[in-house]
Amino acid sequence: MGLLHRARWAKGLAGFLDDELGPEALERMIRHLEECPGCLRELELLARMQQSLARLTPAR
Incomplete structure (x- = not known):
């Protein structure tokens, strides 16, 4: 995936x-x-990262 392609779709992801x-x-x-x-x-990578961060963040 090229840099321009990635930049175009990153916010949407x-x-x-x-x-x-x-x-x-x-x-x-x-x-x-x-x-x-x-x-x-x-x-998929972003979703896994988001899930990992959610597990590390203490509940308020």
């Missing part, structure tokens, strides 16, 4: 994980993830 995408952006992201194994891998 974070928004996807945080459930912050609107309906159209969500649909675009889902279609993109179906066609782009690199972004799907990146999403």
